[in-house]
Amino acid sequence: MRLSRRRVLASLGGFVAGGALATSTVLGYRYYVRSQRRIVVRPPLQDDWILTVADREAIAAGDKLVNSDTLEILDNIDFLGGGDYSSTRVSGLGECIEACEVDTRCQAFTFARSNHLLPRKRQMCWLKAETPKRTVSSITHVSGRRLGN
């Protein structure tokens, strides 16, 4: 039997339509399966220290700005990178500034305030061997650099 052009086109069209339907079904099912397997990550609950008013004032006092004769203090600035050679937990910004002032290697520092989102970073002091070029605004950080850098 000789096939007419109409029949050939209709057959091709049928294959295309069937393939599209099958493909969309498979893709839709894969999407559904993946959506069911999505794992919801629950952030850990905050720990709860029971402190006195004096405790909280003492901790907050460590976040207040302190001046320096040899360092330019930059409030609400986080230095990114810069060759961190020391990371230490300190009692406050003053201790971090002092650590950088007395260390000739220290060209810059960054201090994370006690209200940093990540508990492990709170009241941490990073001493840097060079002044980083990249900075980002952050209300939970104070940074500083040698005057003239």
Next chain:
Amino acid sequence: MKSWPLTRNDLEPYYVAATEFLRIDPVILNFQAPFTTGFDYRPFSVRQPIRVSVDYAEAFESSDSIHVVLGVSITNLLANEGRTRVTGFTAVPLSNDARQVTLRPAQHLVLAAGGMGNAQILLNSQSGSDVAVGNENDQVGRFLMEHPHNYNCGRAVMPATFRLPARPAKFGVHVDAVVPSDALFEQMGKIDVSFSMNEVDINTDDNIENYVANQLMGGDATAFNITARAEMPPDPNNRVELTFGKDPAGLSLLKTTCVVSADTMLSVDDYLGIMGQNLADSGLGRLRIDNDALYFRIEGGGHTMGTTRMGENAHNSVVDGNCRVHGYDNLYVAGSSVFTTGGFANPTLTIVALATRLGDHLADLA
């Protein structure tokens, strides 16, 4: 022991007898010392367990009134038509040749198969009807309780010179723990809880612990991890029920519903908060609550209780104050399944005390 049909005074002589049986000094029964406002130091004894088959082997062998049979399961209690007496039971030895054992008229039957086993045997005992023996009021298996444990749900930082109160010399191997004082417990009106304290090093990765240890205590501090062992309020919806499948002896298996309610977690949270506030106010130290451990990491203590609870009212209990199953003249239950409330303490001492008291009661009936 409110809501129990007996008081601590009723059990006191039997607690002493229990310490003798368990070979520990009775000093552990009542020792406590002040810790901080609202809390007392009350350590708990963790002596090596006795092995009854070893430590009392001679007593069993020499007794004319004790006949020990090993390797046999009890699967079915048989009751008379009026459901006033147990007339016998089915014994299934390892060889699985089940046999019927008939009780003599003067004999009593005491089930002592554990917090789960007692309920399982009763629920399996249909005795020719739809209602299991002892379950005429649908109370067997209900009021299941456990001891939720929250490991390291708290942390206390104290001066390095701090020492927990001294214990009597005969106290023996123990775990340090503090508990709410009677006055605080009455004031809170909630469940009971104990907080064990395990001394550890200071963690300077925590900026506040670093502040407390170094700035507040001059660098001379120590820390304690705190683990809560709490009471679950008795809830009739926490229960064991029969389900499909049987164990090798033919007992139907159990399915368990045991939900730790918000009451328990919030009570632990409240007590920790009060302890922390009192430590801070007194200058004795500072406390941190690990909310993740408290609310999301609860573990069981392996103490199943309450499934044949003791009470005066047959409509919300299974046994009376003498551990006798309501309505039955000769059927008794021994073990943690009779506990009306769970407390926080390991149940063995109370199990033995109640069993000793039951023994006296049965001797009086003889």
